Amino acid sequence: EIVMTQSPATLSVSPGERATLSCRASQSVSSNLVWYQQKPGQAPRLLIYGASTRATGIPARFSGSASGTEFTLTISSLQSEDFAVYYCQQYNDWPYTFGQGTKLEIK
């Protein structure tokens, strides 16, 4: 099973600043990596698929990148609605696995 490790567990950032979230895979997942956003009491929302392609309707301030087994989600200028938990997930090998999440909170 591929283990996905996200860091940090909690990230405190001020509105308007940039946030950088990391996700590492225990082995190669190619570009088969997605990012989701989840707010309390809600289902997750797809942000990025294929490591770097924004899903439909996702603002351009969200971007994804990859380098080997290291993946990054960058939010360029945080808005109030961006404070949430973010999960990465690989879909290269079954079972598809998620990271443990990064909570993005207001500083």
Added chain:
Amino acid sequence: EVQLVESGGGLVQPGGSLRLSCSASGFTFSSYWMSWVRQAPGKGLEWVANIKEDGSTIYFVDSVKGRFTISRDNAKNSLYLQMNSLRAEDTAVYYCARRGAAVDYWGQGTLVTVSS
């Protein structure tokens, strides 16, 4: 508008059974892999199972193999999860999800609580 509506959750005793249903609308159900993903209270996400468009291919996470069954009825635009021999660790919100890999639409979830 794509909609996924789960039902069938509730409180069940350890060792009991429950059947979850997901009613889909707003898209051609028979053209998509479908999945169940769960989230224990206050915890992260876990992919439970997925099923190919025609039901011919199914995958389960090891922790539910032999206990859970996934099925679909394309004529009724519905997805199902039959859960047997339930354990306390199966307690979670169960989400119905469109696609078998990168989920683009999620239901709101149904809570399953396994407790005596």
